[in-house]
Amino acid sequence: MPAVVLIGAQxxxxxxxxxTDLLGSRVDYVVKFNGGNNAGHTVxxxxxxxxxxxxxxxxxxxxxxxxxxxxxxxxxxxxxxxxDALSARGVDVSRLLVSANAHVITxxxxxxxxxxxxxxxxxxxxxxxxxxGPTYADKIxxxxxxxxxxxxxxxxxxxxxxxxxxxxxxxVKVYNRRAIAVEEIVDDLLSYRERLGPMVAxxxxxxxxxxxxxxxxxxxxxxxxxxxxxxxxxxxxxxxNATSGGAxxxxxxxxxxxxxxxxxxxxxxxxxxxxxxxTELHDExxxxxxxxxxxxxxxxGRPRRTGWYDAPIARYSARINGVTDFVLTKLDVLTGLDRIxxxxxxxxxxxxxxxxxxxxxxxxxxxxIYEELPGWSEDISGAREFxxxxxxxxxxxxxxxxxxxxxxxxxxxxxxRDAIVVRHDLLD
Numbered sequence: 407m408p409a410v411v412l413i414g415a416q417x418x419x420x421x422x423x424x425x426t427d428l429l430g431s432r433v434d435y436v437v438k439f440n441g442g443n444n445a446g447h448t449v450x451x452x453x454x455x456x457x458x459x460x461x462x463x464x465x466x467x468x469x470x471x472x473x474x475x476x477x478x479x480x481x482x483x484x485x486x487x488x489x490d491a492l493s494a495r496g497v498d499v500s501r502l503l504v505s506a507n508a509h510v511i512t513x514x515x516x517x518x519x520x521x522x523x524x525x526x527x528x529x530x531x532x533x534x535x536x537x538x539g540p541t542y543a544d545k546i547x548x549x550x551x552x553x554x555x556x557x558x559x560x561x562x563x564x565x566x567x568x569x570x571x572x573x574x575x576x577x578v579k580v581y582n583r584r585a586i587a588v589e590e591i592v593d594d595l596l597s598y599r600e601r602l603g604p605m606v607a608x609x610x611x612x613x614x615x616x617x618x619x620x621x622x623x624x625x626x627x628x629x630x631x632x633x634x635x636x637x638x639x640x641x642x643x644x645x646x647n648a649t650s651g652g653a654x655x656x657x658x659x660x661x662x663x664x665x666x667x668x669x670x671x672x673x674x675x676x677x678x679x680x681x682x683x684x685t686e687l688h689d690e691x692x693x694x695x696x697x698x699x700x701x702x703x704x705x706x707g708r709p710r711r712t713g714w715y716d717a718p719i720a721r722y723s724a725r726i727n728g729v730t731d732f733v734l735t736k737l738d739v740l741t742g743l744d745r746i747x748x749x750x751x752x753x754x755x756x757x758x759x760x761x762x763x764x765x766x767x768x769x770x771x772x773x774x775i776y777e778e779l780p781g782w783s784e785d786i787s788g789a790r791e792f793x794x795x796x797x798x799x800x801x802x803x804x805x806x807x808x809x810x811x812x813x814x815x816x817x818x819x820x821x822x823r824d825a826i827v828v829r830h831d832l833l834d
Contacts, residue, residue, distance in 0.1 A: 408665035408833055409623045411653045414630025415669035415723035417639075417677030419703070419710060421735035422670045423449040424818055426463035426626050428733075428826060432833060434621035435471045435613060436464020439656030440646040441628025442479040442511060443488075444538045449823075454495070461488050462626050465499060471616075473609050476507035477646060477656020478628075479541040480553065481516075482598045504602070505609040506554040507658075512566075513594065514573050514586050515540040521581045542645035544569065553606055556595050566591045610658025617663055622833070625653040631669070631723040632677070639769065642681025650727040668832055669729040671720055671810070673737045673802075676710040678703050682770040685713030685749045699739040714776070716749045717809035722762040724811030731832055732810060734803060735818035738825075743781035746802060749774035750809060779805055787820035792829050795819075 410429070414420045426436060427449050443460040456466060460481065465472040474480060489499045515537030523535060544550040549569050555562045566588050574585040613623055629648040632638045637649055646652065654661040674695055677683050687695065692712045695701065701710035723729060740746055752759045752772035763769045782796040789795050795803070795817075807814045815830035 409617055409625065409659060409663045410666045410668060410833065411625045411627065411650045411664055411727075412668045412670065413627035413648060413650055413653075413723075413727055414633075415671040415720055415727075415729070415732065416630055416675055416716070417632045417683075418630040419676055419678065419701070420630060420670040420672045421733075421818055422626065423458065423463045424735060424823075424826070425668065425670050425733045425816070426624065427466065427823060428816065428828075429624055429832060431467060432622060433464065433467075433470060433624040435473055435616055435623040436462040436467070437473040437475050437609075437613065437623060437625045437653075437657050438462040438628060439475045439477045439625050440648055440652045441644060442536065442538045442541070443481050443484045444536050444628075444644065456492070456495075456497075459488060460484050461492075461502070464624065464626070465492065465502065466497060468498070471501045471503060473613065473657075474502070474504045474508060475609050475613075475657040476505040477652060478505070479509045479511050479538055479545075479646075480504065481511040481536065482595070482602065484536075486598070486601065502605050503607045503609050503612060504553060504605045505658075506552065506606050507610075508553050509541055509545045509550045510553060510556070510595065511537040511541045512551065512591050514570065514577075514591065515544070517577065517583065517586070518573065518581075521577070521583060539645040551595070553602070556599050556602065557606075559592070559596065562595060563588065563592050566595075613657060613659050614663075617659070623659070625657060625659075625664075627652065631726060632719060634726075637726050639681045640766065642679060666730045666833065667728050668731045668733060668815075669723050669727055669812070670733045670735060671723070672735050673715060673740055673806075674699070675713045675716050675719070676701050678708055678710050682766070682772070683711055683713060684752060684769070684772045685716045685774045686711050687713050695739065699736055714747045714749060714774070715806060716774070717806070718749065718751060718760065718762050720806070720810035729812040731815040731830065732807070732812055733816045733818070733832075734806065734814050737799065737803070737817050738786050738819045740781065740802075741786060742783055745778045746781050747774075747776040747778050748805065748809070750777050751775040787822075787825055789819050789827055790824075792817075792827055795827065 462472040464470040518540045520535040577583040629644045633644045634648045695712040780798040782798045817827040
């Protein structure tokens with residue numbers, strides 16, 4: 407049985423929750439392997455809409471075991487608030503597993519994230535201020551606190567003391583903020599110990615045994631390819647590996663166990679935060695896309711930057727991730743357009759470039775080279791077969807498939823859970 411990685415192919419917000427939900431009844435485990443509560447999935451179930459931030463989307467699928475793996479950074483207060491909110495709506499959250507090796511976001515991480523971003527002024531990256539970056543920095547600097555540390559008060563206190571010895575100097579002397587007391591952090595983390603205990607597991611072992619026994623495991627990436635700390639638009643990226651390779655390191659499951667890589671790509675392009683965005687629209691077309699697609703961040707509520715489909719980015723994602731299947735979302739948003747521009751290459755200082763430039767400077771100055779495709783006016787939200795789509799909508803999908811480097815196996819045609827056209831079996 408397969409291990410399947412599901413990632414975003416653009417800058418996030420592509421609709422990964424819908425793709426996860428599509429597979430939910432056919433998988434046994436859904437694993438979050440990177441990021442924290444700095445991104446969100448919106449999943450519509452019947453008349454109910456669920457906005458998930460830290461939890462894997464699979465928590466909404468009966469019988470599925472949701473896993474927060476070692477590559478995630480966990481704000482425990484946010485975790486419990488999210489669990490309580492779902493429980494209040496009748497969702498069974500008792501199956502959740504949390505890796506003992508996942509790192510913990512503390513109050514000082516959130517404080518440093520916010521004040522450091524303000525300190526950058528015009529050079530701000532556009533972080534969510536939720537402590538994600540500083541927590542990953544502590545992980546790499548080997549002064550981080552892990553979930554397992556909460557269950558050994560002596561080790562926990564030593565680690566917090568070591569971290570704050572440096573950070574309080576930074577807060578007081580550089581950022582003109584108050585020092586944070588060790589007891590404040592220790593007491594806060596210890597208060598979660600009793601409730602957290604039953605959820606904590608050796609998730610790498612659990613997942614490997616699940617695969618050995620024939621279970622299907624879905625690895626769900628937070629953020630997206632162009633926000634990957636190594637392969638994205640650095641430094642305007644997240645602090646973890648959001649590409650398919652991150653699924654192995656972020657979960658402890660060996661890379662040779664992965665069978666399929668599914669990338670979710672929107673029928674146009676959006677991003678939140680600063681950084682290059684070649685197809686970005688600053689006119690009424692951009693506002694139209696934002697309004698039609700309700701392009702506001704699930705986690706932050708920030709308006710998303712909007713632009714036309716960028717085929718070089720899709721090809722880049724296909725190559726970096728080893729994409730076997732694309733899921734194209736929000737095709738319905740484009741309904742009503744007479745002509746739809748698609749970026750097929752870039753103009754960089756007068757030279758045509760067909761791939762994403764390796765140089766940040768070149769990418770920042772890249773101008774899209776567009777081809778226009780015919781649009782459609784028919785309502786496509788009721789389509790369930792590819793043949794149900796208007797001919798021009800079919801042609802649009804086929805053109806993107808040819809440009810993007812892998813087959814488009816499913817197409818989102820509306821916000822409802824079942825508003826999707828499946829062309830190829832994602833697990834076949």
